[in-house]
Amino acid sequence: MFLVLMVLGGIVFWSFQSAEERNFRVAKNLDIFNSIVKELDMFYVDTLDPDKTIRNGIDAMLYSLDPYTEYFPEDDQSELEQMLKGSYGGIGSVITWNEKLKRSMIAEPYEHMPAAEVGLKAGDVLMEIDGKDLMGKNNQEVSEMLRGQVGTSFKLTVQRPGTKKPLEFDIVRRSIQLPFIPYYGKLEHQIGYINLSTFSGNPSKEFKQAFLDLKKQGITSLVIDLRNNGGGLLDESIEIANFFVPRGKTLVTTKGRIAQASNTYKTLREPLDLDIPLVVLVNGGTASSSEILAGSLQDLDRAVIIGTRTFGKGLVQTTRPLPYGATMKLTTSKYYIPSGRCVQAIDYKHRNEDGSVGRIPDSLTTVFHTAAGREVRDGGGVTPDITVEPEKLPNILFYLVRDNLVFDYATQYCLKHPTIAEPEKFEVTDADYAEFKEQVKKADFKYDQQTEKILKNLKEMAEFEGYLEDASEEFKALEGKLQHNLDRDLDYFSRQIKEMIAQEIVKRYYYQRGGIIQQLKEDKDLKEAVKVLTDAERYKSLLSAPVKEEKKAE
Structure with a gap:
C-alpha cells in the first residue's frame, strides 16, 4: 500500500510540474509574440495595418490545427451566424460570374425571397448598387455588397437580356433562411422522398411535418436524401434519428480533453415510426451531422445506406466568446456513433513533413459491428451498404x-x-x-x-524511348479517329x-x-x-448479419 501511495504521489507531483511548465511556455510565447508586433509597428520600414498583420498571424496559427477551427472578428459575425442558423441578411439569390462582361449576374433567385419577389431573374447582369458601378468586382465583393443588416434597403440596377434599357429594383434585405427541405413528395410504389439540405437552424421541425404529411398520403417506405448536406447542429441530427429510433438509445458519444467536451447523447422522445423501411442517400458531400444521422441509422440496422462514401468529418466544434465582440469556433472533441466508431477520415494531428494531410488508408481502419453484427469500419466516413458509382460527366x-x-x-x-x-x-x-x-x-x-492531350503525351514519350518510328502508322490512324x-x-x-x-x-x-x-x-x-x-426480402437481408456457413466434418 505504501509503495502504491508513493507512486501515485510521484505522478501527482509530475503532473503539477508539467502543468506549471506548460503555463510558463504559453505565457513566454505570448509575451514574445506581443513584443514582435510592437517592434514591427515601431521600426518596420512601412506602416503596418495592425488588424491585417495580427489576423494573418492568427489564421496561420489556426491553419496548423484543422480547417474547422476559425476566428471571427466582430465585423464578421454574419458568416458565423449563417453557419450556425443557416440564415443571413440579404436578397436570397445565387450569383455567378460572366467572364465576357466582367460582371456578376443572377444565377438562381430563391423562391419567396426578396430577389424573386421584386422580379429579378436568372441572367440579369448586375450593373450598379446604389449608383456604384460593379464592373470588374468579383462575386465575393458583390456578394458582400448585396448582404447587410436586415431591414436596410438599396437600389439595384441590372441589364436584362432582351431589354434595351437597364432595370432598377428597390430591395429590402431580409433574414434569408435557406430551405431546410427544398423538396419532398410521394414517388412510385408508395415511396416517400425527403430532401434534407442542412442541419443548421431547426430542420427537425420541418422534417417531422413533411414526414407526417407523406404518411397521410399513404407512403409505406421512405428515402431520406442527405447528399451534399454538409451538416450543422448535432442536436438536430439526433432529433431526426429519434423519429425512427426508440427512446433511450445512445446515438452519439463525444470525447474531448476536458470534461465539458465529453457527452453522451440519447434519444429523448417517443419515435414517430419504428417500422417504416428507410433508405438514406449519401455521397462525398455528406458530412458532419449528416454522417451522424446516416451512420447511426446504419449502426442500429435501421436504414439501408446507398450512394458513395461520405466525407468523413468526425470532429465537433463549439463557439467561444473573445474580447471586443469576436468569436472563435474551435474543435473540442471527436464523436462516436452507436457501434463505437469515429468516422473522421483525416488525422490533422499527424501531418506530413510538407504540412499536408491525407486520408487514413483503409488498411489502418478498425472493424466495428452494427447491432445485428454487420461489419462497419471507422476512419473514412460512412461506407454505404450499396455503393452506386456516379455517372462521369463528359x-x-x-x-x-x-x-x-x-x-x-x-x-x-x-x-x-x-x-x-x-x-x-x-x-x-x-x-x-x-x-x-x-x-x-x-x-x-x-x-x-483529354484524348488529344494524352495522345500527344504518349507520342512524345514514344519518341523519347525510340518507339515512334515503328509505331508512326498506328499513331496516324489513331489521330485520324480522334479528330x-x-x-x-x-x-x-x-x-x-x-x-x-x-x-x-x-x-x-x-x-x-x-x-x-x-x-x-x-x-x-x-x-x-x-x-x-420494393424487395422486402432484400431489404431485410441487407440489414441482417451475414449467415455463417457451418463447417461440415470430412
Missing part, C-alpha cells in the same frame, strides 16, 4: 457549363416561353436541342479533348447535355424544388433505392 459538358452556354441558352429559352410544363412532365425536345447546338456553334465554342468533331460530340453526349439544359430551364420557373424533381428523373441512387424498398 468533358464537353464541363466546358459548356464553364462558358455559360447552357446558362445563356436557358435565358434565351425563357424569353420565348412564358410558361412550361410541370417539372415532372417537362423535357427538352429535339427541336430545342437543335437550337442549342446552333447557338454553341455561333459562339465559336472551343474545348480541350476534334464538335457535331459528333454534341450528338454523342446529347442525353447528358439535354439533362443539364432541362435542369437549368426548370429552375427558372420552379426554383430549387423544380431542379430537384428534374434531377431525380435519371437519378441512379434513387433508382437503386426503389429497387431495395
Whole structure:
C-alpha cells in the first residue's frame, strides 16, 4: 500500500510540474509574440495595418490545427451566424460570374425571397448598387455588397437580356433562411422522398411535418436524401434519428480533453415510426451531422445506406466568446456513433513533413459491428451498404457549363416561353436541342479533348524511348479517329447535355424544388433505392448479419 501511495504521489507531483511548465511556455510565447508586433509597428520600414498583420498571424496559427477551427472578428459575425442558423441578411439569390462582361449576374433567385419577389431573374447582369458601378468586382465583393443588416434597403440596377434599357429594383434585405427541405413528395410504389439540405437552424421541425404529411398520403417506405448536406447542429441530427429510433438509445458519444467536451447523447422522445423501411442517400458531400444521422441509422440496422462514401468529418466544434465582440469556433472533441466508431477520415494531428494531410488508408481502419453484427469500419466516413458509382460527366459538358452556354441558352429559352410544363412532365425536345447546338456553334465554342492531350503525351514519350518510328502508322490512324468533331460530340453526349439544359430551364420557373424533381428523373441512387424498398426480402437481408456457413466434418 505504501509503495502504491508513493507512486501515485510521484505522478501527482509530475503532473503539477508539467502543468506549471506548460503555463510558463504559453505565457513566454505570448509575451514574445506581443513584443514582435510592437517592434514591427515601431521600426518596420512601412506602416503596418495592425488588424491585417495580427489576423494573418492568427489564421496561420489556426491553419496548423484543422480547417474547422476559425476566428471571427466582430465585423464578421454574419458568416458565423449563417453557419450556425443557416440564415443571413440579404436578397436570397445565387450569383455567378460572366467572364465576357466582367460582371456578376443572377444565377438562381430563391423562391419567396426578396430577389424573386421584386422580379429579378436568372441572367440579369448586375450593373450598379446604389449608383456604384460593379464592373470588374468579383462575386465575393458583390456578394458582400448585396448582404447587410436586415431591414436596410438599396437600389439595384441590372441589364436584362432582351431589354434595351437597364432595370432598377428597390430591395429590402431580409433574414434569408435557406430551405431546410427544398423538396419532398410521394414517388412510385408508395415511396416517400425527403430532401434534407442542412442541419443548421431547426430542420427537425420541418422534417417531422413533411414526414407526417407523406404518411397521410399513404407512403409505406421512405428515402431520406442527405447528399451534399454538409451538416450543422448535432442536436438536430439526433432529433431526426429519434423519429425512427426508440427512446433511450445512445446515438452519439463525444470525447474531448476536458470534461465539458465529453457527452453522451440519447434519444429523448417517443419515435414517430419504428417500422417504416428507410433508405438514406449519401455521397462525398455528406458530412458532419449528416454522417451522424446516416451512420447511426446504419449502426442500429435501421436504414439501408446507398450512394458513395461520405466525407468523413468526425470532429465537433463549439463557439467561444473573445474580447471586443469576436468569436472563435474551435474543435473540442471527436464523436462516436452507436457501434463505437469515429468516422473522421483525416488525422490533422499527424501531418506530413510538407504540412499536408491525407486520408487514413483503409488498411489502418478498425472493424466495428452494427447491432445485428454487420461489419462497419471507422476512419473514412460512412461506407454505404450499396455503393452506386456516379455517372462521369463528359468533358464537353464541363466546358459548356464553364462558358455559360447552357446558362445563356436557358435565358434565351425563357424569353420565348412564358410558361412550361410541370417539372415532372417537362423535357427538352429535339427541336430545342437543335437550337442549342446552333447557338454553341455561333459562339465559336472551343474545348480541350483529354484524348488529344494524352495522345500527344504518349507520342512524345514514344519518341523519347525510340518507339515512334515503328509505331508512326498506328499513331496516324489513331489521330485520324480522334479528330476534334464538335457535331459528333454534341450528338454523342446529347442525353447528358439535354439533362443539364432541362435542369437549368426548370429552375427558372420552379426554383430549387423544380431542379430537384428534374434531377431525380435519371437519378441512379434513387433508382437503386426503389429497387431495395420494393424487395422486402432484400431489404431485410441487407440489414441482417451475414449467415455463417457451418463447417461440415470430412
